[in-house]
Amino acid sequence: MNFNFITWNDLMYLVGETAVIIILGALLTAFILVIISIYSIRKGRLYFPTLVRSGLVFLEGLMKAFFRLLGLEEREMLSFFIKLHNAMNITEFERIPVSERAVFIPQCLRSSKCPAHLTPEGLKCRNCGQCTVGEARIMLEKLGYRIFIVPGSSFIKRMVKKYHPKAIIGIGCLSEVKEGIDMADKIGLVAMGVVTMKEGCVETLVNWADIYEVAILGVDSKLLPEDLHIFTQ
DSSP: OHHHHHHHHHHHHHHHHHHHHHHHHHHHHHHHHHHHHHHHHHHTSOSSHHHHHHHHHHHHHHHHHHHHHTTOOHHHHHHHHHHHHHHHHHHHHHHSOGGGEEEEEEGGGSOTTOOOOEETTEEOOOOOSSSSHHHHHHHHHHHTOEEEEESSHHHHHHHHHHHOOSEEEEEEOHHHHHHHHHHHHHHTOEEEEEEOSBOSSSSOBOOHHHHHHHHTTTOOGGGSOGGGGGGGO
């Protein structure tokens, strides 16, 4: 009995010691990854992106805590996460034909006087000329994209379930894009995020050039509309 009692104590000590080592290892790893991330943000260049992204998968909570502890603003942190995610997805995104991609445009980009009505598949743009969404929609459709103008994430999930795109471009504010990227990762979609220049619920702004630069990835330059050749130079 005494031998068994000692063995059990030794086992508990070993388990406790292992747990402490794992916790300290996770804390140290998260801290190192945060330092790399902050350095990348300050320099405007991604360093060790594969390592950092792998860390985010397992240690995102710890890394966010360290980011806040070191005084990094929420916007900077989210912007870095999105930039990192896009950089890691470029190669896979390029391999997917445009016919199997979709673009989700938030309804907040439209004019406050927009005459479009909401349908089960989002807003159907009338190309009335009161905002830039109509022109962009036509340009992206020429490339072969399926376009959705949506009021929220529930529409995105519904359209993904119905049409089964293999890759998507999501447009929105920082938090919306991050949420969309996380959702896409969970269901196995290749997602690229583009953040709006202005946040809000009405008449927000986006740099359409940023969207076109992503949209033409992997597309033969000979197939591009003339207006988009500028983004290949």
